[in-house]
Amino acid sequence: MESNQTKPGLLCNPEASQRTLYPYVTSVVALKYKDGILMAADMGGSYGSTLRYKSVERMKPIGKHSLLGASGEISDFQELLRYLDELILYDNMWDDGNSLGPKEVHNYLTRVMYNRRNKFNPLWNSLILGGVKKGQKYLGMASMIGVNFEDNHVATGFGNHLARPILRDEWHENLTFEEGVKLLEKCMRVLLYRDRSAVNKLQISKITEEGVTISQPYSLKTFWGFSAFENPTLGAEGSW
Template sequence: MDKDIKKHVVKTGTSTLGIVCKDGIVLAADKRATFGGEGGVSYIAGKDQEKVQEVTPYIIVTTAGTASDTRKVIKLVRAELRLKELKSRSKPTIKQAANLFASIAYQSIRTPSIIPSITHFLLAGYDEEGFFLYDISADGFLQDISNYASSGSGMIHINPILDSDFKENITLEEGIELAKKCINASIGRDPASGEGIDIYVVKKDSVKQVVKQKFDLVPRDQ
């Protein structure tokens, strides 16, 4: 019974990344969701997943792991941050948001369940202290990232490119092109990633989607 449940759980499979640039932060992700099958075989469950989610108007996250758990955590953090804002009459900081994600991830994965709560987030935002990129792993470990990070099944294809092509003081424009290169490479090799690319940028005055690219891999009759 447990195996039957687990193989029908929707996972985001995933290739996601974050790049710290001199004038902002780039977050990117693919668009495929999968069912985890037996023997390590995955089946496509969705082809238009939004794996970059807004938390507040100035904070965004990428999602990897079990789809329902990542969405649940985001909803909880949104609510908690809103309550903090109402009580303190000031905007929560990026660090406070990251700590909330980490705390929930830490507690969730240690709660006994038929379906373990597996979530991995890359969080980016801007506040009075500057730009921040955080890596929040499934066990609740929180890292402040100064250059770049990736998550998901596609990271083994993304990291070598980031290692070789990233440079200090990279611009947002260069970061966007590097993100495209990384996600495209992962989609070509990782069966749990695919369908398209979403890229967002965090600037001092805005969070904006700059790329929304959908791949049509099935030939159509003319």
């Protein structure tokens, strides 16, 4: 008798809809700077272990005051954006002159992620939510199981291991826009060298009191011309 094998955690129903349980996760990195929030993400989208798409935008403005970046499953990110569109529309319908700030949107996302986790049907994303409202900068993250925190700089995926140490050493609260962009590019270059899921095509976005600006895609300068008889990581950024 043939066994009906399915992925762990799924019912043995061949007609049930199935989603990947092991998506390839790329990184988003964000930090506070003097005037607001800066966020960077590459544009890779994986199909299994294949880097199939290289023009996937993973940072989106949310309402008037917030910017969302996501790594993980693209389809789940699209589902989250649909939830947020409904949330912003419902908030605007009140027409009371008030609008949701980044803290409220972040709290909403943590509840959504935790709720889906409790239903054993999580949205397979790690999220970064940044924004500025009434002069107050806000930056937080939420994991796929609802774990969340606020900080002066945050990252998802391998960025937690490779970019955060750099940010701890070099970040300060009076970063200019140019210094912040340079620091994010350094982090993204380290991720490109070290993370096989990263691609050399990225965007950097900023959000201030004036609103959200997302850059055109561009590539970083890299160097791969190492001698076969040398240590290719010697002196490179992110080396041990």
